[in-house]
Amino acid sequence: EELAKPLRHEGWEVVVEAEEGARACRQIVGAVPDVLVVYLTRLPSHGIGTAYYLRSVPETRHLPIVFVGGEKETVAKAKSKVPDALCVSATDLAKALAGLCE
Numbered sequence: 001e002e003l004a005k006p007l008r009h010e011g012w013e014v015v016v017e018a019e020e021g022a023r024a025c026r027q028i029v030g031a032v033p034d035v036l037v038v039y040l041t042r043l044p045s046h047g048i049g050t051a052y053y054l055r056s057v058p059e060t061r062h063l064p065i066v067f068v069g070g071e072k073e074t075v076a077k078a079k080s081k082v083p084d085a086l087c088v089s090a091t092d093l094a095k096a097l098a099g100l101c102e
Contacts, residue, residue, distance in 0.1 A: 003039055010094055021050040029059050034101050036063055037093070040070025040078060048074075052081045064100045068093055 004014040015027065028036065036054065038047035051067070054060040065085040067078045075087050088096045 003042075006094070007037075007097075012097065021046045021053075024050050025053055025057075028054060028063070029057055032060055032063060034064070035097060036060075036065045037068060037097075038065065038078075039068045040074045041068075044070055044074045044078070048078045048081050051078070051085060055082055066093065066096055066100070 004016050007014050015033070036051065038051055040047060047067070051065045054063060054065070065082055067075065067082075067085050067087045069090050070078070070087075078085065079087060086096055086100075
């Protein structure tokens with residue numbers, strides 16, 4: 001919830017699922033959002049796995065995915081699993097989202 005505060009402050013509607021990747025996948029497939037934001041600073045393997053899975057599902061295959069933050073090695077792993085995802089710093093997230101949702 002703490003990571004969602006800046007986005008909510010900017011006017012974004014944010015749904016957070018930070019505990020269980022399978023639950024997140026069910027929620028996302030059931031109600032596809034405009035974009036998926038995955039923070040690589042907390043349980044990065046779960047977020048990367050969730051994003052990778054969503055690329056295999058027809059309903060979410062074209063869902064924009066943005067990876068935020070993370071160590072250099074973690075970002076490289078995320079890009080290898082989901083090559084078309086954006087990788088940005090936390091300070092560049094709002095700008096990246098604005099560009100995706102124009």
